[in-house]
Amino acid sequence: MSDTGSQPAHQAGRSLDPxxxxxxxxxxxxxxxxxxxxxxxxSRPEVVSLAGGMPYLSALPLDSxxxxxxxxxxxxxLTALQYGSAQGTVELREQICEVMALEGITAxxxxxxxxxxxxxxxxxxxxxxxxxxxxxxAEAPSYVGALGTFSAYQAQVVHVEMDDAGLVPEALRQAxxxxxxxxxxxxxxxxxxxxxxxAGVTLSVQRRSEILEICAQHDVLVVEDNPYGLLGFDxxxxxxxxSVEPTNVVYLGSFSKTxxxxxxxxWVLAPHAVREKLVLAAESATLCPPAFTQAVxxxxxxxxxxxxxxxxxxxxxRERRDATLxxxxxxxxxxxxxxxxxxxxxxxxxxxxxxxxxxxxxxxxTQRVAYVPGTAFYADSxxxxxxxxxxxxxxxxxxxxxxxxxxxVLEGELELLHTFGTVSHRRLSGAxxxxxxxx
Amino acid sequence: MSDTGSQPAHQAGRSLDPxxxxxxxxxxxxxxxxxxxxxxxxSRPEVVSLAGGMPYLSALPLDSxxxxxxxxxxxxxLTALQYGSAQGTVELREQICEVMALEGITAxxxxxxxxxxxxxxxxxxxxxxxxxxxxxxAEAPSYVGALGTFSAYQAQVVHVEMDDAGLVPEALRQAxxxxxxxxxxxxxxxxxxxxxxxAGVTLSVQRRSEILEICAQHDVLVVEDNPYGLLGFDxxxxxxxxSVEPTNVVYLGSFSKTxxxxxxxxWVLAPHAVREKLVLAAESATLCPPAFTQAVxxxxxxxxxxxxxxxxxxxxxRERRDATLxxxxxxxxxxxxxxxxxxxxxxxxxxxxxxxxxxxxxxxxTQRVAYVPGTAFYADSxxxxxxxxxxxxxxxxxxxxxxxxxxxVLEGELELLHTFGTVSHRRLSGAxxxxxxxx
Numbered sequence: 001m002s003d004t005g006s007q008p009a010h011q012a013g014r015s016l017d018p019x020x021x022x023x024x025x026x027x028x029x030x031x032x033x034x035x036x037x038x039x040x041x042x043s044r045p046e047v048v049s050l051a052g053g054m055p056y057l058s059a060l061p062l063d064s065x066x067x068x069x070x071x072x073x074x075x076x077x078l079t080a081l082q083y084g085s086a087q088g089t090v091e092l093r094e095q096i097c098e099v100m101a102l103e104g105i106t107a108x109x110x111x112x113x114x115x116x117x118x119x120x121x122x123x124x125x126x127x128x129x130x131x132x133x134x135x136x137x138a139e140a141p142s143y144v145g146a147l148g149t150f151s152a153y154q155a156q157v158v159h160v161e162m163d164d165a166g167l168v169p170e171a172l173r174q175a176x177x178x179x180x181x182x183x184x185x186x187x188x189x190x191x192x193x194x195x196x197x198x199a200g201v202t203l204s205v206q207r208r209s210e211i212l213e214i215c216a217q218h219d220v221l222v223v224e225d226n227p228y229g230l231l232g233f234d235x236x237x238x239x240x241x242x243s244v245e246p247t248n249v250v251y252l253g254s255f256s257k258t259x260x261x262x263x264x265x266x267w268v269l270a271p272h273a274v275r276e277k278l279v280l281a282a283e284s285a286t287l288c289p290p291a292f293t294q295a296v297x298x299x300x301x302x303x304x305x306x307x308x309x310x311x312x313x314x315x316x317x318r319e320r321r322d323a324t325l326x327x328x329x330x331x332x333x334x335x336x337x338x339x340x341x342x343x344x345x346x347x348x349x350x351x352x353x354x355x356x357x358x359x360x361x362x363x364x365x366t367q368r369v370a371y372v373p374g375t376a377f378y379a380d381s382x383x384x385x386x387x388x389x390x391x392x393x394x395x396x397x398x399x400x401x402x403x404x405x406x407x408x409v410l411e412g413e414l415e416l417l418h419t420f421g422t423v424s425h426r427r428l429s430g431a432x433x434x435x436x437x438x439x
Numbered sequence: 440m441s442d443t444g445s446q447p448a449h450q451a452g453r454s455l456d457p458x459x460x461x462x463x464x465x466x467x468x469x470x471x472x473x474x475x476x477x478x479x480x481x482s483r484p485e486v487v488s489l490a491g492g493m494p495y496l497s498a499l500p501l502d503s504x505x506x507x508x509x510x511x512x513x514x515x516x517l518t519a520l521q522y523g524s525a526q527g528t529v530e531l532r533e534q535i536c537e538v539m540a541l542e543g544i545t546a547x548x549x550x551x552x553x554x555x556x557x558x559x560x561x562x563x564x565x566x567x568x569x570x571x572x573x574x575x576x577a578e579a580p581s582y583v584g585a586l587g588t589f590s591a592y593q594a595q596v597v598h599v600e601m602d603d604a605g606l607v608p609e610a611l612r613q614a615x616x617x618x619x620x621x622x623x624x625x626x627x628x629x630x631x632x633x634x635x636x637x638a639g640v641t642l643s644v645q646r647r648s649e650i651l652e653i654c655a656q657h658d659v660l661v662v663e664d665n666p667y668g669l670l671g672f673d674x675x676x677x678x679x680x681x682s683v684e685p686t687n688v689v690y691l692g693s694f695s696k697t698x699x700x701x702x703x704x705x706w707v708l709a710p711h712a713v714r715e716k717l718v719l720a721a722e723s724a725t726l727c728p729p730a731f732t733q734a735v736x737x738x739x740x741x742x743x744x745x746x747x748x749x750x751x752x753x754x755x756x757r758e759r760r761d762a763t764l765x766x767x768x769x770x771x772x773x774x775x776x777x778x779x780x781x782x783x784x785x786x787x788x789x790x791x792x793x794x795x796x797x798x799x800x801x802x803x804x805t806q807r808v809a810y811v812p813g814t815a816f817y818a819d820s821x822x823x824x825x826x827x828x829x830x831x832x833x834x835x836x837x838x839x840x841x842x843x844x845x846x847x848v849l850e851g852e853l854e855l856l857h858t859f860g861t862v863s864h865r866r867l868s869g870a871x872x873x874x875x876x877x878x
Contacts, residue, residue: 017713027566055521082494116729119723127466263520263731276471283587285558285724286558286703
């Protein structure tokens with residue numbers, strides 16, 4: 001979580017910043033959210049944070065990793081500590097193709113670009129495709145970090161409805177028609193088909209072909225973001241959109257959830273011509289991804305039982321998902337509804353009408369539980385009755401305690417609502433983005 | 440060096456790319472250079488590459504580093520492998536302030552942003568400040584990677600003359616006036632004051648205040664890029680521009696040349712309000728820099744004699760500089776002139792009139808010596824009589840052999856010129872950018 005200072009700096013900055021007249025137009029929209037200050041409080045140990053998307057790293061075999069990484073420095077240090085290729089090492093790109101094969105993808109290592117986390121992949125794809133004013137379609141709700149990147153390139157997000165089977169094809173058709181009717185250009189559909197962040201739902205297999213066909217018909221690229229695909233709780237996987245349609249899909253992958261996010265190793269798989277542009281864009285962004293972290297991942301994949309580790313993670317997250325859903329069922333007040341994730345990190349909770357999840361966050365943090373308000377996951381003003389709960393990091397016991405506290409907060413809010421007909425809060429203003437994922 | 444495939448893919452891409460109509464306007468300028476293919480050849484062991492800017496990592500104590508990094512994973516793995524702050528760890532930012540103090544900078548860790556190499560710092564600064572069409576002033580010649588970044592944001596570079604004492608103040612005044620007369624906006628001056636890449640010259644101490652005053656008078660920010668400042672061959676340092684003027688300078692630093700580039704750890708030191716924007720920009724670009732590589736650098740700085748290591752590097756590079764200059768003096772044909780670097784990695788060579796360094800590169804590579812043609816370091820069409828020679832990586836013996844081969848190439852070209860009045864070459868077209876630094 002970012003520490004952006006304790007004062008409401010975006011306001012102070014507005015009036016005192018001597019550089020104010022110098023910024024680019026895109027920078028005007030970059031303002032820190034007031035809820036960041038709350039998340040700084042939420043990181044205190046006494047708070048049960050259901051806000052963050054931090055993987056449960058205690059499941060990693062640190063001692064054998066330590067030995068491996070030490071050996072890496074001793075034997076391959078001269079290359080692992082040196083500049084490398086902007087596209088990433090051949091060895092890792094080959095291994096990445098093996099990882100993607102688990103979800104049905106056939107790919108050539110030459111079409112893979114290693115990035116500094118999948119977030120950089122998203123940034124590069126947006127850089128290559130989006131002019132200011134271009135439209136990006138995204139699920140409603142969508143990943144907060146993606147919304148931030150689209151905004152940084154002054155692209156405009158149009159949300160497309162989801163249900164329990166993921167993106168709704170008819171809603172996609174309507175969104176495409178509506179944008180076209182406005183004379184605007186859709187550059188791509190951004191979608192997280194598996195165990196979506198934040199909604200926790202998965203695009204049904206039947207809909208996958210349909211979504212791809214609609215996009216092909218409308219000459220719209222598909223950007224498939226798939227960090228959670230191998231974390232299905234029953235070991236199930238779904239055919240990647242890229243496996244169905246190789247020429248019109250740009251695929252984003254990551255080792256952050258299947259291994260470790262602190263290495264920041266992700267990748268993009270793209271049609272060849274697009275891949276060339278991405279490499280040039282990446283080169284101007286970071287010269288090359290760290291050779292060292294790539295070498296660590298390569299060694300991990302070749303020396304460790306990485307599939308066994310994914311199974312370990314999966315079981316840990318299933319236990320936490322179970323604890324979360326059971327606690328919600330038992331404790332949340334009537335009128336609450338939520339999704340039932342079959343994998344991944346997140347549950348999407350809708351609270352009774354009249355409540356506002358962003359407005360009540362300070363009260364929740366005071367009562368030592370944190371979540372991310374739903375508004376963070378919309379580029380428009382929706383989501384005020386929703387919140388994202390992450391069960392990936394806390395123990396099941398802490399999760400139960402967190403849900404108990406959350407239930408108490410909700411009960412308190414409902415009591416106010418029923419007594420006074422309204423819930424009075426100091427309104428929070430400012431942009432709605434917490435630190436993505438790491439919040 | 441990037442492997443962008445063996446076929447002239449930017450040409451194939453032009454005609455066959457089905458995504459051609461989808462790219463952003465900024466992407467049109469992203470084309471791979473034909474000289475990349477040459478650099479792929481130049482990386483063969485039989486070629487003496489005076490092209491790359493790769494540090495001489497054999498000087499590192501790999502065994503003790505290995506032990507340290509292993510211990511890091513075993514004892515701090517849970518944080519070093521986890522998501523971190525978008526701004527970078529507090530520990531590393533404090534250490535960075537100690538490093539900067541060596542060049543007279545007084546700074547607070549809160550104003551430091553850790554980046555994925557200094558290249559990402561450059562990308563973030565350009566993102567925050569530059570709208571398409573904005574002007575960036577840069578030395579003539581300037582760092583190829585910076586030119587690539589400015590181009591990616593559609594900023595326009597106006598070069599300012601340098602001499603042996605660095606940027607010429609009067610030329611800076613004229614450039615500012617000329618841009619203003621055209622009704623365009625200069626967003627910042629980009630300068631590498633110490634042991635400049637590619638020219639190898641250093642801005643004199645007397646000129647530093649003058650340059651800062653001119654920029655302040657014209658309300659132009661200064662972006663100071665200082666990767667080589669601690670690599671002065673006599674152990675000398677110069678006062679950083681940031682140490683003279685804290686409020687109008689954004690400073691870029693890097694561990695790539697003083698420790699190891701494969702970790703990709705750099706930083707930006709910026710006035711507080713700018714720092715806030717940079718953190719938000721960085722978050723949308725990569726979420727956070729790798730916690731792991733930051734932890735490796737922090738441990739290195741706290742456990743190793745890092746100042747002693749810089750001295751070791753400095754001595755290795757001084758020996759190579761000496762070998763380079765001596766060989767050039769003895770072997771290059773009359774009419775060649777070159778700079779005399781007092782630190783850093785590079786010599787800037789001007790060849791006799793009538794020769795074209797880009798056109799003759801294929802012949803040089805055939806004769807097993809590589810360099811970077813001068814045109815790579817200009818945003819306009821200058822530099823055809825110049826080349827950058829890097830002495831950082833090859834041994835002194837290899838350097839002597841490389842310069843001997845280069846001298847033979849130049850003699851051959853001059854002979855053709857004198858015999859036929861012209862040097863006939865297959866002209867190289869395409870963008871002029873090799874892979875920056877790693878080429």
